[in-house]
Amino acid sequence: MVSDSTDPRWLAPLVAVGAAVTTALLVAVPVIELLATEFAALVALPLGLLAGLATLVGVTFNLTDLHPVRRRAVTAYAAFGPVVLAVLALAYMNRGRDLLTVEVAVGVGLAATAAVYVALGATGDESGL
Numbered sequence: 049m050v051s052d053s054t055d056p057r058w059l060a061p062l063v064a065v066g067a068a069v070t071t072a073l074l075v076a077v078p079v080i081e082l083l084a085t086e087f088a089a090l091v092a093l094p095l096g097l098l099a100g101l102a103t104l105v106g107v108t109f110n111l112t113d114l115h116p117v118r119r120r121a122v123t124a125y126a127a128f129g130p131v132v133l134a135v136l137a138l139a140y141m142n143r144g145r146d147l148l149t150v151e152v153a154v155g156v157g158l159a160a161t162a163a164v165y166v167a168l169g170a171t172g173d174e175s176g177l
Contacts, residue, residue, distance in 0.1 A: 049166035059111050059123075067128030072100030073129045124165035132157040 076096025080088045107126075111119060132153045139148035 068104035070129030
């Protein structure tokens with residue numbers, strides 16, 4: 049049986065993982081930057097992972113119950129983290145090291161978030177996905 053693309057149940061785990069990655073990044077990175085100690089990552093990474101885990105559970109169980117507009121926003125939010133990590137992985141390769149900086153990765157992540165939000169709104173369906 050083929051899944052219906054307007055049914056958010058089949059996409060909930062993927063959106064949940066993306067939202068968890070985004071939340072982990074958005075919690076861990078500022079904590080690392082704000083703590084002026086040498087071992088800031090030892091504090092920030094567990095906090096980011098804990099926040100990401102809470103997001104994963106929350107989105108997995110509640111995505112289908114959200115209003116379509118909120119579901120659309122959560123889906124767009126979920127695109128940010130994986131896109132930033134993908135751009136940073138490309139920067140790790142020697143070819144893109146000078147071009148793909150952290151600022152570029154964040155810019156591409158924000159552009160991907162906006163593109164997903166607009167694309168989901170352009171479909172015109174009431175599901176938000």
